[in-house]
Amino acid sequence: MSAELESAEPLADPVEVTGRTCVEFAALLRRRGLAIGPEQTTALYSALHLLGRVGLRELYWAGRVVLANQREQYPIYTAAFAEFFGPPSQDDDGLPAPRAVPLTAQDRESDVPGTPSAQPAGPEDEQADEARIVPSDIQVLKTKSFAHMDADERRRAAALIRDLRPELPRRRGRRRRPAPSGPHLDVRGLLRSSLRTDGEPMRLPRRRVPFRxxxxxxxxxxxxxxxxxxxxxxxxxxxxxxxxxxxxxxxxxxxxxxxxxxxxxxxxxxxxxxxxxxxxxxxxxxxxxxxxxxxxxxxxxxxxxxxxxxxxxxxxxxxxxxxxxxxxxxxxxxxxxxxxxxxxxxxxxxxxxxxxxxxxxxxxxxxxxxxxxxxxxxxxxxxxxxxxxx
Incomplete structure (x- = not known):
């Protein structure tokens, strides 16, 4: 099937791909034994968004690049692709016909930002594209080894490292400190405050052991x-x-x-x-x-x-x-x-x-x-x- 996809022309009608399609296809590949995580699923969704109008050939190769990164996984991926998108059709030289995916109101391109669309983006969509939440280079950068980063990637990684803020655990200190309330009487504070009132204690200051x-x-x-x-x-x-x-x-x-x-x-x-x-x-x-x-x-x-x-x-x-x-x-x-x-x-x-x-x-x-x-x-x-x- 790989040779057929490589030599065939793209389909005239684009394949309608939504987020649900990517999730269901990734789930099928997991059932076939491929280790597909959320990162690969979102990467496929992002790749299809960048491609714009997607035919069956583009869909096949985009999915194989993102979801099957080892040679022994290619036959499994090809068989799952044919199963998910339907049996081969005689009209397109053996290419599997795309399976119609039912759309709900939440899946339609007009309602969900970031959905791969068959329509070219107009000028009014440019600002929306900039603010659109789509998978970016950050996840790829997070999984890349420090030893394999270039100068620009190290600079961006340094910015992400600065944002790491773990809340370290606390322990009880060793010395009592003055506090508004506490189980211990602050004798020194009591005597010091009594000097201003002729030796008469007007309040009882307290001390407690703080957490550090x-x-x-x-x-x-x-x-x-x-x-x-x-x-x-x-x-x-x-x-x-x-x-x-x-x-x-x-x-x-x-x-x-x-x-x-x-x-x-x-x-x-x-x-x-x-x-x-x-x-x-x-x-x-x-x-x-x-x-x-x-x-x-x-x-x-x-x-x-x-x-x-x-x-x-x-x-x-x-x-x-x-x-x-x-x-x-x-x-x-x-x-x-x-x-x-x-x-x-x-x-x-x-x-x-x-x-x-x-x-x-x-x-x-x-x-x-x-x-x-x-x-x-x-x-x-x-x-x-x-x-x-x-």
Whole structure:
């Protein structure tokens, strides 16, 4: 059927395609074993909208490009296409005749903005097209690996990273603070206020233990294979720090380097340039076990570790002995509130954490996520916001 579609002329009458058509066709492909998600369905709908007048040939190829991205899926897609749009007709050289799709008032082009239309758009529709909600490059950008982005895509990804605003969990503080109401009497405040009334207490000030946001600590592998992912997470750390959160940021290469003060610069580009001068082991080797052990030894009693949300970003390719990393991660897990590990290699469905360092660290990790694109960063934010199970 593919050869016939390739050599045939487009049909004179356009095929009427609505959002319902795309959803039903995607559902049929899922029943035939193809992994079709909402992103592919909306991408097909957007492609047909851009094509305008769509014949059967254009519809077939647009659907195959968007919905069947592997060679072994082509026969399944072709058979499902013929089943959905009807049996072949003798009048069009074996092309399957389009199946009439009943339209409701909600599906008609005149009622639903964004529906692929057979009529050319007039000047009065230009403003409506600009405001029309259709799938855009944002979803494609979110699923693209940081390592495969060009300069313009990295710029747009940086803007999306700045918009990530997870609500970090809170914990009870250690000291009582003056408050309008509370279970504890503020004795100092009582005595101080009584001096103005000749020792007679006129009111009873109160104190309570406030809740404080848990600190966030980022430990970023800056070895040669982690460059694009490290830069993206540094931008996230800069955004969180300047949004008022308690953030500590470290780089882990041949040794551990604290770069929190460098990230306090208002411009993220200026901060990254300063970090490039400050971190002398960027694009070097990785002694991850030594770096994590140094973090625990130097900051184990500091808010950067104790009770904090710790995010490790590394591919787990460590030159240290796996026992060093395993022991250090066990101690880090005991002191921190929660440990998340972002591994860009996990973005590949075929990945298995079989490296010795990764296998030694994984039992002490609460959440294991990929860290190769914006979708994985959104998953990280959701994991940071989530309450820890009791």
């Amino acid at each position: 946001e848990r600190p966030l600590t980022l430990v970023i592998d800056v070895s040669g294979s982690m460059g694009p992912y490290a830069l993206a997470l540094l931008r996230f750390g800069h955004a969180m720090l300047h949004a008022g959160h308690r953030v500590e940021v470290f780089t882990a290469g041949v040794h551990l380097t604290r770069i929190t003060e460098s990230l306090r610069r208002a411009s993220v580009d200026a901060a990254l340039r300063r970090i490039g001068r400050e971190v002398d082991d960027w694009d070097g080797g990785t002694l991850l076990g030594t770096s994590v052990r140094d973090l625990v030894d130097r900051f184990g009693r500091h808010a950067a570790v104790r009770g904090a949300l710790v995010v490790m970003c590394s591919d787990g390719l460590d030159r240290d002995a796996p026992e060093t990393l395993g022991t250090a991660m066990a101690e880090l897990s005991r002191r921190a509130h929660r440990v998340l590990w972002l591994n860009p290699l996990k973005g590949d469905p075929r990945y298995r954490p079989l490296q010795r360092g990764m296998a030694a660290a994984l039992p002490h990790v609460d959440v294991f996520l990929p860290g190769h694109n914006l979708v994985s960063f959104e998953a990280m934010c959701a994991a940071l916001t989530r309450r820890r199970a009791a």
